[in-house]
Amino acid sequence: MQQSYLTDIADWYNGSGVKGIPSICSAHPLVIEASMLHAMKQDAYLLVEATCNQVNQDGGYTGMTPADFRAFAEEIAKKVGFPIEKLILGGDHLGPNPWKNLAAEEAMAKACVMIEAFALAGFTKLHLDTSMGCAGEPVALPDALTAERAARLAAVAEAALKGSDGVKPVYIVGTEVPIPGGAMEELDVLEVTKPESARETITIHAKAFEAAGVTDAFSRVVGAVVQPGVEYGNENVIPYEPEKAKALSATLSDMPGMVFEAHSTDYQTREMLRQLVLDGFAILKVGPGLTFALREAFYGLDQIAEFLFAGKRSETLIATVERVLTADPKNWDKYYHGSEAEKHIQRHFSYSDRVRYYWPQPEIDAAVKTLFDLLDGVEIPETLISQYLTGAYVPVRDGKVQPKARELALAAVDRVLEDYFEACRA
Missing domain, CATH: 3.20.20.70 (Aldolase class I)
Structure with missing residues (x-):
């Protein structure tokens, strides 16, 4: 062998x-x-x-x-x-x-x-x-x-x-x-x-x-x-x-x-x-650090889509995620504690990022696809990237990342990966 x-x-x-x-x-x-x-x-x-x-x-x-x-x-x-x-x-x-x-x-x-x-x-x-x-x-x-x-x-x-x-x-x-x-x-x-x-x-x-x-x-x-x-x-x-x-x-x-x-x-x-x-x-x-960054990108794009195309969707991505997670809590309820308001924050923004268990769920997967279809071919204004995807603003301004939805999502993960690959070249 x-x-x-x-x-x-x-x-x-x-x-x-x-x-x-x-x-x-x-x-x-x-x-x-x-x-x-x-x-x-x-x-x-x-x-x-x-x-x-x-x-x-x-x-x-x-x-x-x-x-x-x-x-x-x-x-x-x-x-x-x-x-x-x-x-x-x-x-x-x-x-x-x-x-x-x-x-x-x-x-x-x-x-x-x-x-x-x-x-x-x-x-x-x-x-x-x-x-x-x-x-x-x-x-x-x-x-x-x-x-x-x-x-x-x-x-x-x-x-x-x-x-x-x-x-x-x-x-x-x-x-x-x-x-x-x-x-x-x-x-x-x-x-x-x-x-x-x-x-x-x-x-x-x-x-x-x-x-x-x-x-x-x-x-x-x-x-x-x-x-x-x-x-x-x-x-x-x-x-x-x-x-x-x-x-x-x-x-x-x-x-x-x-x-x-x-x-x-x-x-x-x-x-x-x-x-x-x-x-x-x-x-x-x-693991979770990478999907946490991806979720940030998804939610930023969700807000951009809602601003640019208000009313084009029956429900935002974050609303779909909240609805599915509250209806099916088995992957997060043992991990999140506190008041209902605190658990609401944790469902979406916890470092443990248990949203990652739900991306393959059909309704959420469909909502992500709808979001990307809506933004397909759209060159997102730098000013909206500055507002909702701050980490991508400088790379977009410098021409290193295209102001397109998919590229912005990949770039969000790439910024975390850069830390790891560079650390391993110590």
Whole structure:
């Protein structure tokens, strides 16, 4: 089998140029398109990851299986001319999380089916996340049990690929893993992973992989998920403080061939992202931060359309979103708290951006299409861009972005991507 581009990620630090890689955790086609366009500008590899809740053998909330997601991503690549050989697909939080309401063995059986599907579909970065308890278990599991279950999943993936001539997958492990989708409440401070915990995580996984007969797979564990002290709540962001993570970063000297993977890096500044990479957090995961920027663009265009073409639509996009979210609250009601007025704000403007779960919903999808049809071919005045899409004003004035709806939406995502790609060239 072939070697993954990520195999030597721990050595990038000592080279020139790229020292880390952004992990694009989104299933939105415009986000993926913007990411491919940006990567092409830099002649860079692109890592796109699908979470266990987005994509699985049952379809996830996107309705896609792993094979469907690969076809979906490759179709976008074909459309924009992105080289398929530079596309790395990853599976994020692969484990029993989507079925944790079931008994552990039943949930793990489903997780085994899922990781086999990811492996067979050509996903070559597999994040093993078995840290959550299932029905009747504590919320957080002992490290030994987490590692045992992770090794079991790795064994399934390895067996599925036996005899294949494709790319050998690399693995990410860890026991201090943030929940998929971001924090569920307002945050004050976070405890950085203790150095001894990071070392123990690797030691215990090495033993579990050996016991499961997949020592070769452990040689392809290129990273561990730890908590560097970054996260976001509904209304606040906890910035990275390098001094607090100094001892944790130093432990990488005891883990040859490995880097740290940082989850929930959304909304960190470019400077803080760069510092994370320099401190060994070479894989920067970002998802809601990208769809948050896209949602800002959609809502800005919505207001522009309403100003230019008042009365042409029966309902604005934001009104459609509000109506659908209040009628179907399952993807946000556990995460948003406070008065009805406060929850109204959070539904649309929370950093956790749970609107992202609803863009594929037929009524909302149709409303977005109506909005773009209305603005199709319209050269939006700079003054309206200044008012409703402030971030795009200077690029439009400088001739770097066309004042057209689709280009403005892609540019909104691109501005976030720029921070990540530049930080990874630290």
